[in-house]
Amino acid sequence: MITDLQQHIQELRHLINQHNYAYYVLDEPRVSDQEYDRLFRELQTLETQYPQLITPDSPTQRVGANPLTTFATVTHKIPMLSLANAFDATEVHDFEQRIKKLLKIDDMITYVAELKIDGLAVNLRYEQGKLVQAATRGDGHQGEDITQNIRTIKNIPLTLLGQDYPPILEVRGEVFITKTGFTELNQHQLTQGKKIFANARNAAAGSLRQLDARITANRPLSFCCYSVGQVEGVLPNTHYEILQQLKQFGIPISEYMQILQGVDACLIYYKQQLAQREKIPFDIDGVVYKVNQINQQERLGYVSRAPRWAIAHKLPAQEAMTQITTIEVQVGRTGALTPVARLMPVTVGGATITNATLHNQNEIERKDIRIGDTVVVRRAGDVIPEIVCVNLEKRAETSQPFVFPTQCPVCSSPVIREDSVARCSGDLICPAQRKQRMQHFVSRRAMNIEGLGESLIEQMVDKGLLYDLADIYTLTYEQLVNLERMGKKSADNLLKSLEKSKNTTLARFIYALGIREVGESTANLLVQHFGNLENLIKASQETLEKIPDIGPVVAQHTVDFFKQLNNIEVIQRLQANGVYWQTSEIEPIQQQLTGQTFVLTGTLTDLTREEAKARLQKLGAKVSDSVSKKTTYVVAGEKAGSKLEKAQILGVKILNEKELIALLDQ
Numbered sequence: 001m002i003t004d005l006q007q008h009i010q011e012l013r014h015l016i017n018q019h020n021y022a023y024y025v026l027d028e029p030r031v032s033d034q035e036y037d038r039l040f041r042e043l044q045t046l047e048t049q050y051p052q053l054i055t056p057d058s059p060t061q062r063v064g065a066n067p068l069t070t071f072a073t074v075t076h077k078i079p080m081l082s083l084a085n086a087f088d089a090t091e092v093h094d095f096e097q098r099i100k101k102l103l104k105i106d107d108m109i110t111y112v113a114e115l116k117i118d119g120l121a122v123n124l125r126y127e128q129g130k131l132v133q134a135a136t137r138g139d140g141h142q143g144e145d146i147t148q149n150i151r152t153i154k155n156i157p158l159t160l161l162g163q164d165y166p167p168i169l170e171v172r173g174e175v176f177i178t179k180t181g182f183t184e185l186n187q188h189q190l191t192q193g194k195k196i197f198a199n200a201r202n203a204a205a206g207s208l209r210q211l212d213a214r215i216t217a218n219r220p221l222s223f224c225c226y227s228v229g230q231v232e233g234v235l236p237n238t239h240y241e242i243l244q245q246l247k248q249f250g251i252p253i254s255e256y257m258q259i260l261q262g263v264d265a266c267l268i269y270y271k272q273q274l275a276q277r278e279k280i281p282f283d284i285d286g287v288v289y290k291v292n293q294i295n296q297q298e299r300l301g302y303v304s305r306a307p308r309w310a311i312a313h314k315l316p317a318q319e320a321m322t323q324i325t326t327i328e329v330q331v332g333r334t335g336a337l338t339p340v341a342r343l344m345p346v347t348v349g350g351a352t353i354t355n356a357t358l359h360n361q362n363e364i365e366r367k368d369i370r371i372g373d374t375v376v377v378r379r380a381g382d383v384i385p386e387i388v389c390v391n392l393e394k395r396a397e398t399s400q401p402f403v404f405p406t407q408c409p410v411c412s413s414p415v416i417r418e419d420s421v422a423r424c425s426g427d428l429i430c431p432a433q434r435k436q437r438m439q440h441f442v443s444r445r446a447m448n449i450e451g452l453g454e455s456l457i458e459q460m461v462d463k464g465l466l467y468d469l470a471d472i473y474t475l476t477y478e479q480l481v482n483l484e485r486m487g488k489k490s491a492d493n494l495l496k497s498l499e500k501s502k503n504t505t506l507a508r509f510i511y512a513l514g515i516r517e518v519g520e521s522t523a524n525l526l527v528q529h530f531g532n533l534e535n536l537i538k539a540s541q542e543t544l545e546k547i548p549d550i551g552p553v554v555a556q557h558t559v560d561f562f563k564q565l566n567n568i569e570v571i572q573r574l575q576a577n578g579v580y581w582q583t584s585e586i587e588p589i590q591q592q593l594t595g596q597t598f599v600l601t602g603t604l605t606d607l608t609r610e611e612a613k614a615r616l617q618k619l620g621a622k623v624s625d626s627v628s629k630k631t632t633y634v635v636a637g638e639k640a641g642s643k644l645e646k647a648q649i650l651g652v653k654i655l656n657e658k659e660l661i662a663l664l665d666q
């Protein structure tokens with residue numbers, strides 16, 4: 001006989017499991033965090049009062065209290081295979097040709113394309129819907145029993161949902177840490193004085209290999225399923241449907257999966273994923289194409305421990321090993337000194353790299369980087385390459401730590417320290433700072449002076465033709481034509497582009513001045529707010545700080561910049577030399593909605609999204625993409641979905657389109 005209390009406890013567990021499923025698998029939370037915590041605490045309290053009613057599959061029982069002394073060995077019922085690799089399109093076409101030949105067909109083959117997450121492969125075994133064992137891949141035949149650790153991963157169900165799951169079901173997939181999880185974990189490790197991890201994969205591996213599951217429980221691990229192992233029971237007859245079925249049982253699967261016809265479609269998928277690699281929230285090292293029909297998979301079988309029906313199309317590696325030949329210090333536009341490692345050339349992510357930023361002295365010390373060291377370098381997208389870690393095994397005994405200079409390497413002025421940043425105190429005395437400021441001033445998004453590149457600026461500053469920004473507009477044909485690599489035509493063209501650049505906008509001009517921390521969007525904000533340069537020059541720290549999105553640091557740098565008389569003098573000379581902008585176009589911003597944040601969702605009928613956004617911003621409002629407690633209003637158009645639901649849960653005020661228009665027309 002089941003008592004009312006047992007019944008209630010079971011209901012609580014079921015509800016919590018359903019909420020976990022909605023949150024982790026469907027990515028559609030159904031209750032607020034507070035409501036979830038309330039249910040969880042209620043269950044915990046009842047289980048503390050009645051410990052005899054605790055069951056191992058209760059959602060409260062993820063973290064075991066007793067550390068292990070060693071991991072037991074698990075023999076896989078069905079070997080955990082690896083995948084064959086393809087490194088280019090030809091190899092992918094060859095894969096398809098082999099398949100067609102073996103299947104003796106010439107029709108289109110249906111594939112499922114998935115991402116290959118850079119994590120650790122594991123096998124999870126469910127018996128009668130309960131998670132009973134989890135193991136690493138190991139050598140493919142035997143792995144380690146990591147059940148205690150796997151149970152702590154929040155998106156892995158301890159009990160499968162529904163009733164019609166196979167009585168024995170093994171699922172396989174990758175345990176990984178997201179990019180943000182990895183950054184936060186390393187930040188936490190740093191503050192605790194603990195070892196930091198070289199990359200997300202190492203962090204995931206280190207976390208799974210803990211004998212004490214309480215440590216694993218504090219690591220941001222996730223799981224994503226990509227196939228099944230032993231199954232006793234019936235599953236659908238395509239790979240895609242099997243995964244969808246697993247999702248129904250509460251197993252997390254990838255949202256990046258696509259069904260595609262033929263390998264050409266797979267190659268398009270590859271290009272798309274490569275292009276958006278930086279936006280994918282976790283590291284990937286390839287994409288995988290699998291034949292979708294299970295009967296075709298069965299006919300194709302396996303060769304040398306890899307299925308013939310699947311292939312991993314590798315993405316360019318983002319990391320490589322090389323040696324640091326020397327460390328140099330570069331002086332930036334604002335005098336910040338950045339140490340840069342010069343490297344033995346190495347190919348990473350399809351490009352040859354010879355330099356990597358070392359950020360600052362702290363970073364060099366933290367990673368214990370020395371000249372001559374063998375290091376792992378990482379190049380992710382367009383980001384400047386970085387040193388991930390030193391290979392200490394290859395360190396020479398003679399290696400010496402790098403001594404950070406106390407004087408600017410260019411102008412010998414003393415180096416001053418501002419937190420982690422070392423700065424040359426030379427300001428305009430320092431030719432390096434002057435060159436950098438000029439490069440910024442002439443750049444495309446600033447004054448957009450075509451034909452005035454880095455090497456020309458370098459020559460002209462060194463020859464004394466250019467001292468400050470205003471000198472750029474005093475250059476003459478005679479001066480230009482005598483420079484190295486400068487013919488008559490180039491001199492003429494440069495003079496023309498100088499002339500053209502004089503007609504600019506105030507926002508571009510402010511950005512071009514190179515005030516510390518004032519990027520393009522801040523420059524735009526300043527223009528919207530002050531309307532003209534005179535008002536900005538006069539603005540106090542207090543006035544500046546009142547502008548939404550302008551913090552005390554930006555305000556301070558702006559005030560400091562305009563306090564310096566030589567900066568005002570340069571501005572006046574620039575204007576005297578012909579730089580101008582249209583003042584009439586600038587309307588100072590109206591501020592009724594300052595400090596309010598709007599989220600637009602669903603389809604608007606009378607206004608377009610862009611119009612609504614522009615009009616809100618003009619009135620000083622911020623328009624955001626995501627709903628939080630800080631959102632002032634959610635504007636819900638037709639067919640508004642999850643954002644509207646979230647607003648309702650969080651108690652954020654909701655406006656319809658008519659109400660929005662009324663607000664805008666006030």
Ligand code: I6G
Pocket residue numbers: 080081082083114115116117121226227288307310
């Ligand atoms: O190691 C793997 C990574 C990803 C896989 C895999 C996968 O699918 C997205 N799929 C299979 C079938 C195997 N290894 C054996």
